[in-house]
Amino acid sequence: MNQSPDNEKGRKPGFGLILHLHPRKVKESTLRFNLTFGLGGMAALLVVVQVVTGLLLKFHYEPSPENAYNSILNLQDSLLFGRMLRSIHHWSSIVLLWVVFLHLLRVAFTGAYRKPRHASWIFGLALLILVVLSNFTGYLLPWDQLSYWAVTISTSLLAYVPLIGDSVRAALLGGKEVGQATLTNFFNLHTGVIPLLLAVLMAYHFWRIRRAGGVIVAEKDKEGPMVDTRPHLVNREFVVAMALLAFIILVSSLFDAPLRERANPSFSPNPAKAPWYFMGLQELLIHFHPFFAIVVFPVTVLAAASWLPYIKLEDRNQGIWFLSDNGIRSAKFVLVSGIVFTVLFIGFSELLPDPELLLPSVPSLVTKGFFPFAILAVTLWFFLKQIRQKFSLNRSEIIQSVIIVMIVSYAVLTLTGIFFRGEGMNLMWPWKV
Ligand code: HEM
Ligand code: HEM
Numbered sequence: 001m002n003q004s005p006d007n008e009k010g011r012k013p014g015f016g017l018i019l020h021l022h023p024r025k026v027k028e029s030t031l032r033f034n035l036t037f038g039l040g041g042m043a044a045l046l047v048v049v050q051v052v053t054g055l056l057l058k059f060h061y062e063p064s065p066e067n068a069y070n071s072i073l074n075l076q077d078s079l080l081f082g083r084m085l086r087s088i089h090h091w092s093s094i095v096l097l098w099v100v101f102l103h104l105l106r107v108a109f110t111g112a113y114r115k116p117r118h119a120s121w122i123f124g125l126a127l128l129i130l131v132v133l134s135n136f137t138g139y140l141l142p143w144d145q146l147s148y149w150a151v152t153i154s155t156s157l158l159a160y161v162p163l164i165g166d167s168v169r170a171a172l173l174g175g176k177e178v179g180q181a182t183l184t185n186f187f188n189l190h191t192g193v194i195p196l197l198l199a200v201l202m203a204y205h206f207w208r209i210r211r212a213g214g215v216i217v218a219e220k221d222k223e224g225p226m227v228d229t230r231p232h233l234v235n236r237e238f239v240v241a242m243a244l245l246a247f248i249i250l251v252s253s254l255f256d257a258p259l260r261e262r263a264n265p266s267f268s269p270n271p272a273k274a275p276w277y278f279m280g281l282q283e284l285l286i287h288f289h290p291f292f293a294i295v296v297f298p299v300t301v302l303a304a305a306s307w308l309p310y311i312k313l314e315d316r317n318q319g320i321w322f323l324s325d326n327g328i329r330s331a332k333f334v335l336v337s338g339i340v341f342t343v344l345f346i347g348f349s350e351l352l353p354d355p356e357l358l359l360p361s362v363p364s365l366v367t368k369g370f371f372p373f374a375i376l377a378v379t380l381w382f383f384l385k386q387i388r389q390k391f392s393l394n395r396s397e398i399i400q401s402v403i404i405v406m407i408v409s410y411a412v413l414t415l416t417g418i419f420f421r422g423e424g425m426n427l428m429w430p431w432k433v
Contacts, residue, residue: 021206022229026214029221031232035110035319036215038240039103043131044202045241046096049248050134051195053089061141063187065180068143069262076259083256090257092248093135097277100131108308108403111317111396112216118309120208123201125305130198132277137190139275140183148263149272151186152178157274157281160290177265218319271425279417280410286425287349289369296373301406308399317396327400330391334401337383338408346416350427380405 029035060079062071075082104124107113113121140151155178158169174181209215217224227233274282284293315323322328355367383405384398393401422428 018230018234022233023210023214024229025226026229026233027217027221027224028227028232029217029224029319030215031227031236033236034321037102037106038237039099039106040209040215041237041240042099042244043096043103044206045244046092046099047198047202049092049245050089050096053085053092054191054195056085057089058191063141063183065143065183065263068141068183072142072259076256084252087252087255087257088248089138091251091255093138095244095248097131097135100128104128105403105407109321109400110216110319111313112319113309114313114318115309116212117208117216120205120212121309122306123205123208125302127198127201127205130194130201134190134194134198135277136275137186137194140178140186141190142259143183143263144260145263145267145269146258146260148178148265149269150275151182152268153272153282154274154278157285157290157294160294162291162295179265216319219316221319270423271421273417273421276414276418280413282425283346283413283417283421287346287368288372289365291365292369292373296369304402311395311399313395315394315396317394322400323394323397326391327393327397330387330393330397331400331404333391334387334404335408338405339412342409342412346412346427 057075060071060075060082062068072086076086077083079085107117107121107124136151136154140147155169155173158165158172161168170176172182172185173179174185273279281293281298284297287293288297317323322331355371356364359367380402384401387393387401388398391397416427419430420427422432
């Protein structure tokens with residue numbers, strides 16, 4: 001292969017920056033695309049795209065309820081490539097969320113959360129939260145009907161968080177309602193605090209990955225050959241980066257970032273929906289007591305995810321997607337069961353009488369909270385026990401099953417909230433809007 005000559009320090013020209021991120025040599029087996037799908041690198045590139053486009057948007061954007069909407073109109077119509085700039089920022093933010101989520105799944109499925117990668121996993125969770133917060137704080141900035149009411153709905157959910165909910169909401173909104181103070185807060189968080197935290201955590205994330213000896217490899221490849229980072233890894237990263245950028249530019253030139261009519265605080269659309277990534281939570285709110293929907297479910301999931309690296313596992317599920325054919329079969333079975341179960345759950349919850357009305361003397365925290373939550377937990381436990389026996393699964397495969405169930409359930413809840421809820425958040429067919 002044609003290689004550029006090393007300079008006097010023994011380095012290839014232009015290699016210095018790359019060596020801050022990568023070691024000089026990497027395991028050949030880690031170059032296989034289907035090990036990482038390049039998702040971590042894509043996430044890093046998208047954050048850079050967001051920072052660059054965000055900084056350029058800042059030149060034109062005015063964070064005040066009077067001028068925000070007009071500044072966006074002006075940016076789109078009068079500035080050369082203004083519309084394109086905004087669309088790139090908009091679509092990249094969505095792709096970023098998906099990429100980070102898929103990266104989390106790949107890490108979880110290849111068992112890369114286990115020691116010595118536990119800190120990468122835990123700080124990865126923090127990065128995921130930051131990416132969600134970046135999306136959420138950016139959502140308000142265009143100050144149109146969609147953004148205004150989505151943020152009003154989402155922040156009103158904080159009221160259900162005991163003890164701190166009201167104060168956090170008041171601090172975030174800078175008052176009782178979404179207004180100038182909220183826009184100032186969101187703008188500063190979006191363009192200052194969150195990007196700074198992202199940069200610091202990303203740097204730590206990368207350092208931990210290097211400290212752990214690079215990305216995970218399967219046991220059988222541990223003694224495999226090493227290759228030069230450049231050209232082998234760098235060229236591959238370049239191809240993935242170019243393909244991703246081309247995709248973002250293509251989507252942004254075909255579809256403009258949406259902008260509805262200017263925000264009108266005295267006219268609430270019906271239904272008023274949260275941003276799409278919170279729609280699963282809004283859907284849960286229809287079926288469960290708010291304390292369970294907004295606090296118990298998310299906290300349980302986050303606690304379980306943080307606990308994951310500390311579960312004792314005897315098997316060698318590292319760097320491999322599935323340990324056995326049975327594991328693949330059970331994953332498919334769990335996927336379909338999760339979808340069917342969640343659809344049935346929504347249907348029954350809609351058709352059966354409201355437990356609050358059936359037992360008016362019992363607090364709704366019990367009838368719509370503890371009680372259905374306990375039934376759900378027992379059903380899940382029983383289901384996992386059954387599939388463990390049916391497919392002779394080990395602990396890693398059980399963990400994969402739990403992850404699949406949670407993800408498909410949240411996906412079904414989200415899709416229901418987005419497409420099957422109409423006026424008054426009642427169920428409806430999407431084509432009858
Ligand atoms: C991970 C990083 C980021 C994400 C996920 C993100 C996401 C978003 C989203 C979803 C919007 C609303 C866009 C729309 O649909 O109209 C937005 C708007 C905006 N963002 Fe960001 N952003 C990020 C970083 C930044 C940074 C670093 C800056 C500036 C330093 C910035 C400046 C802006 C500005 C000025 C707007 C308002 C313009 C508009 O809405 O079109 N963003 N951002
Ligand atoms: C802005 C968000 C993120 C960025 C930029 C990022 C970046 C990266 C990169 C570049 C890698 C190495 C290459 C690869 O695995 O594709 C990596 C590995 C890793 N990431 Fe992330 N990541 C992010 C979010 C997350 C999240 C949400 C998690 C999980 C909760 C996570 C956990 C890990 C772990 C455990 C590794 C080591 C994987 C291994 O050794 O095979 N990261 N990350």
